Amino acid sequence: MLPMSVVHRLPQYYRWSAGLAGSRVEPYTLSESGNENDLIGLKLLSHNGAPAWDVMAVLKAALADIQLECALLEWEGEPCLFVQRVDECAATGRLKNQGVAIAETFSPADYG
Template identity: 65%
Template sequence: MNTLQHSVVHRLPQSYRWGAGPMGTCVEPLILNSHKADDDLIGLTLLSQSGKQAWEIMQMIKDALTEIQLNCAVVEWAGEPCLFVARHDECAATCRLKNFGVGIAETFRGGSS
């Protein structure tokens, strides 16, 4: 059974960039309304699993993206494993994940009735 088919990811609300240290080991949030740069990252967090299983699933997701030559890294953010990928690769990344059966949670913006 494909474990990824039971996984759901959600896009983190901010943009990020690689932090100090070796690339792929640390991220930092970008200031809101800052100019979008080529090195902007988006983060995906796992909603469907937690703990050790979340780290394993995120590594599988990273491997699926690496197979199509997307640079990405799994980094701890707010105590959870999060996958970070270049903003310009977001569409390719989400398409690949959908092909593996990963659910992509969307933010609902409710209006007043």
């Protein structure tokens, strides 16, 4: 059984580093032209260290169950799942169905 998990969408968009598709990503700014291969990153907030890698492997398997491609990579010292931006809704929907909480970022303007 999967312990209570919380993931957060990283604030940037990513792309595969040149020649390293599937193994290394790099962030880019929205001012650059995006395409269908853009990636988003999901970071686990509820676990650290080795347990975080184990939980992320379970989450990756849950996405694979619905044939959604993703990569589990280290980003800034933490395990992160990277999925294509066009698959973001499907990925977060699947994770929510598995009992994973998706943390949202709110700004003061959201409370008008």
